[in-house]
Amino acid sequence: MLGAFDFSVIQSSLPFVWQGFQYSLKLTLVAMSGGIVIGTLMALARLSSIGALSTAAAVYVNTMRSIPLVMVILWFFLVIPLITGKPIGAENSALITFTAFEAAYYSEIMRAGIQSVAKGQVAAGYALGMSYAQTMRLIVLPQAFRNMLPVLLTQTIILFQDTSLVYAIGAKDLLKAAEVTGKNYGRPVEMYVFAALIYFVICFSLSSLVKRLQTRIAIIR
């Protein structure tokens, strides 16, 4: 019953939860920056006229997107030590997994962004004597980023929520920290509520910000 809840456990657990939170944040930021860079390159590969390159990118993206993230986390945790020959720990394994996994999702967003840029812009770039790389870097990608910024941020919010799935390999993120302290202090219920509250406050405020940003940066055509 609600009367039996004892939320004083939260105060004593704060340092430990803070550590877990920092890891969740680090995982989100690493996967976001790595994912956007690799994702953009993959989007360019997918849209390139070189058949093998675009097929390879398509296969990678579609495979990643049709497997549950938990399974991808388990796969990487199993396969990375087999390749490197030594265990690298759940935390590092998750960093690699999330970067590789999110790259597939960011690449689809960037592909849509690049395709949303008018064809004439590319033609204009070439007409000015720019190379492919210059046209992309100076003309197409800046516009694609701007058009897709709200979607990229929304994907990042989803990514932050998905980091809780590192639970499957026992990495110490926010949720795991809350669970461990909850069990140590014999108050698991309160700690689950606390974790949910942290996730909710962060994700809700970020998604409200994205909504405001969306109306502000929209280009009126």
Added chain:
Amino acid sequence: MNYNWNWSIYLQQIKSGDETYLDWLITGLGWTVSVALCGWIMALILGAIVGTVRTTPHNWLVRLGNAYVELFRNIPLLVQMFLWFFVVPELLPQDLAMWVKQDMPAKEFVTAFVCLGFFTSARIAEQVRAGIQSLPRGQRFAGLAMGFTLPQTYQYVLLPMAFRIIIPPLTSEFMNVFKNSSVAFAIGVLELTFQARQMQEDSEQGIETYLAVTLLYFICAFTANRVMAFIEKRTQVPGLIAAGK
């Protein structure tokens, strides 16, 4: 790379018991499909109601609907699983709480599909709302001008169109339900991911295990996709771009 391949592992017996690993995988597939389908049906019903409510002219209903969607969209699914499994029973009246904790049949399964149902319903509600709002407002006015009540206008004019329009995003959501059901392993539902972890530990043939499980997830998602494509074809509205010539 140093790995002992053993492709006959599926037919071998588990370490302690008469079952084969294949039996584990089949059990896993059964639970995955059950959780996903029950959650999906629940999500469709709830999502349709909440999504519809968010387009009505009643301000307080719209706000309630918005709050519902924000609540379920901004907490990770895994955390929601734990909330339903560990926290919700504590909030129930004492007798009911005791029953849920001790006597409720298939407790993990019910919790998992209820959780997945609520989680998915918030996303479906978004799509239903977008579908209704994509209709020309003249359709609503026409319905009302014909003398339909508001519920009748929704039932006969708006919803039949809206649902056909949102079939493509519903298709990916249907595939997502199967992927998301994997999170149920955390509360002990014996579904595919649970079996994958269990079989990997028991057999020590990780790659063969994960390959089989991944393949089964592929098959689930692909079947879901084909079923929705069939429905899309049968219900298409003549005259829209989607219907082709």
